[in-house]
Amino acid sequence: MKSGICGCMGAVGMFLIAVSLIAGIACGQTAIVEDGQGRADIVIAEKPTRGAKLAAAELQYFIEKISGAKLPILSGPGNAAPVHIYVGASSHTKRLGVSDEGLKYDAFKMVSGDNWFVLLGRDVELGNPTPFGRNNGRYKGYSLSKDDGRGSLNAVYAFLRTLGCRWYFPGEIGEILPKLETVALPQVNETVRPDFAMRHMYQYYNVFYNTHDDEELLWQFRLGFNSGREVMGTTVGHGINAVHRSAEVKKNHPEWFAIWGGERAINAGHGAGAPCLSSEGLFKANVEYVRSMFDRGEPMISVAPCDGYGSLCQCELCKGKDTPDRGWNGVLSDYVWDYVNRVAAEVYKTHPDKKITCIAYSTYLLPPLKIEKLSPNVVIILCRWRSDFINPVVHERYKKLLNSWLEKAPSKQVFIWDYYLHGRPEGSRYAGIPVYFTRIIDEDLKSLKGISGGEFIECIRNWPADNRPWHALACNHLNVYVTARLWWDADQDLDALLEEYYKNFYGPAAEEMKAFVDYSETNWPRSLKDATVIDRFVELLGAAQAAAGDTIYGKRIDMISKFIQPMIARRAEVDKGRDDAPVAIAARREKADITLDGKLDENFWDGLESYPLREIRRGGEPESTSSFKVACTDNFLCFGIRCEDADMANLNIGTTRNEDPNIWNGDEVELMLETATHAYYQIAISPAAAIVDADWKHEFNTVWSSNAEAAVHIGEDFWSVEVRVPIAGEGQERVEPNQGVSGNVPSEEDPWFFNVYRQRARGNARELSAFSPTGSNFLQPDKFGKLIAK
Secondary structure, eight states, X not given: OEEESSSOOOHHHHHHHHHHHHHGGGGTOOEEEETTEEOEEEXXXXXXXXXXXXXXXXXXXXXXXXXXXXXXXXXXXXXXXSEEEEESOOHHHHHTTOOOTTOGGGOEEEEXXXXXXXXXXXXXXXXXXXXXXXXXXXXXXXEEOTTSOOHHHHHHHHHHHHTTOEEOSSSGGGEEOOOOSOEEOOOOEEEEOOSSSEEXXXXXXXXXXXOSOHHHHHHHXXXXXXXXHHHHOSOOSSTTHHHHOSHHHHHHOGGGBOEETTEEOTTTTTTTOOBOTTOHHHHHHHHHHHHHHHHTTOSEEEOOOOTTOOSOOXXXXXXXXXXXXXXXXXTTHHHHHHHHHHHHHHHHTTOXXXXXXXXXXXXXXXXXXXXXXXXXXXXXXXEOXXXXXXXXXXXXXXXXXXXXXXXXXXXXXXXXXXXXXXXXOTTSTTTTOOOOOHHHHHHHHHHHTTTEEEEEEEEOOOOGGGOOSSOTHHHHHHHHHHHHHHHHOTTSOHHHHHHHHHHHHHGGGHHHHHHHHHHHHHHGGGGGTOHHHHHHHHHHHHHHHHHHOSSHHHHHHHHHHHHTHHHHHTHHHHHHTTTTOOEEEEEEOSOOOOOOSSOOOSGGGTTOOOEEOEETTXXXXXXXXXXEEEEEOSSEEEEEEEEEOTTGGGOOOOOSSTTOGGGGGSOEEEEEEEOSSOOOEEEEEOTTOOEEEEEOSSSOXXXXXXXXXXXXXXXXXXXXXXXXXXXXXXXXXXXXXXBSBOBOOOOSSSOEEEEEEEEEEETTEEEEEXXXXXXXXXXXXXXXXXXXXX
16 A cells, blocks of 8 residues: 555554654644644645645645644745645655655655655646535635546545544535644655555446535545546446447448347447447447547547447347357357457557456456457456345355456456445335445455456435435445545554444444444345344444434434435335235146147146236236236146237347347246245246246356246237246255256245236337236346245
8 A cells, every 4th residue: 555755654654643743742843733823834836736726725624623723825835834834746845855756546645854744646637627616615716627636635635634534424424523732743754555546436327526515526535536547547338339329320330230129229228329249340440449549648448338238239240159158147258358359459559558448247247268368458347246245155256257357368457346336216125225345345355455456336326306315325435435445555454444433423322333334234135025134223223323312423323314214114015025915826737738839729728817917117907918827737837928919010029049138128028936945036038939047046147047948829919928947846956056946836835936027129118017016127026926836
């Protein structure tokens, strides 16, 4: 983290500086403030950078709040004060021999002499600034670009932290400020460098800097974030969009776009369009674009495809370029990374010192198999949810995945794209759950130090239009704070960091809030299914509220109390479980003796009850009705599904191939099966009888196969499906976890929970229906119906 000009400074060193600042006057030190009176001025350049100007203002503001002394800000050292604090580079710091040379990634220096103190970093100005003072007049006249260097600002905040200042949450409610009559001039000579170069906390699907509140933005600055511009440039995520998303390209080059469900996906990917990665014209345009951006000074450029890129283009050029046997996370790996590698290799000829990036994400999360080594200029951005590492199976998988990518990439450069999207809006399945994962953050960042170049994290926040009675950061601010501090020093003691947080932020309720957070760290996922977990959350938080009382500490706890109300509101539903789930009876048959032709005309189906599908959100009758019958033997579960459709001429067949994600671009039916011993399986079937199946026990595992058989019949005004699913027995997953439905025949004592879904697709419109309406998408196991064999 830190390399000293005269040595190294860790946590102990910072503590000693703090002690000297407060108690050093007795040892003969010069004072910045003495007995509440200022004895220093703040000196900036005659034409200061935006960052240095704001840094000086922040130093002045907090010194006054701490001590009552307002230090003047001057363009040169004055005669009235015996001590001069130089903020940012200037002719004065040059005279003192302190420069910003080599201070990359917002690193900074704190250097002092007999009567001077330098707080300095590299404050390069990039991009268009956004003014402050939109809702706080104190900052009127100040501005900063999201890409501006903030080294001097970081130096100021680091110095203020040595005095005891902390910023745990946006605004004054999150500030911890000491009261000091005397502040000593420190004796320090340190260069402080972050352990992770890129430290970008992207705020809920919008840019880091775009916030309605000055205090939210300043909180990000005080935590030491950066935009990543110096590290990765301006194009980080789905970079290929810049090449093809314009209306002109869409009009003149439709062949650059993938064919999905028989149509060019010109408006897929949130309107940017989904590319055909076999298009030579697109390839050449992408290479030209990347070279032009490099010529303008960009250090890296992403060429990753659009968001939602889950299906292989169905044109002749792309045929056979997917690898469905690798499952969902590898089905497009060779296809996408071959394109990335070709662009990189071509650009390497002219710009060998620049880097090409692509996210390892979704259908191309796994490394490609057909490329032995990537081009030396390729950099990996590995996407994952750090909070998912509460499941050790998932954690181990991503450790191995990271190593696999490092072996594949000669650059040995990797970045992390993560998601702190906890505290979602009401209506989400996870709304109101206090998700803390500080231990996971600590372990992960310690392991990534020296390997990862930094992180780009999507973090939910409140928008003005949300009008929520609670703040999205009520709990999540601690995850953000811990991450931010470890980005600068991954080796610091987490327990000490947390102990300080509890004491500062919750005062008399410190122990109670520690118990609340510790309980969440290991139990938050269980609150979805176990009402006793919700009760324990309420009990622990109630104890903290009682200990805090009507104080600032109580107000901070009250934010969490408001935040968890959606979870509490679901308590009765969670406690009830699936008692009210709709029930379907699977009629017992001796044999699954049906001819799989999709017609549903065998005696096998006679006398079985027909269950209708309802509109997925409100439970009403859908425009296109559907129904199913179900029966079982000791070895098979059999479904017969009939889908009425007055527009069969435009039946949308997403795919004719098994394990092809294009199935979700067209008409399809799905079975969701949760056995008494395994939750849960997904089997999707297209009107061409193509099957895509997945196991959701840990993650979306499409390597798993149900070994189901399906047949489809196409009628004049309907299509129907017969599907036969083997029941493999409850020990199946221990024998072969990627084969077969693990479970016994459903019974009264051990029922299955299930759902039958239908998607009807016409253009961009989707009509969704289900046996048990879920209120949103298909993947809602808590809304499954009950299946019993009789």
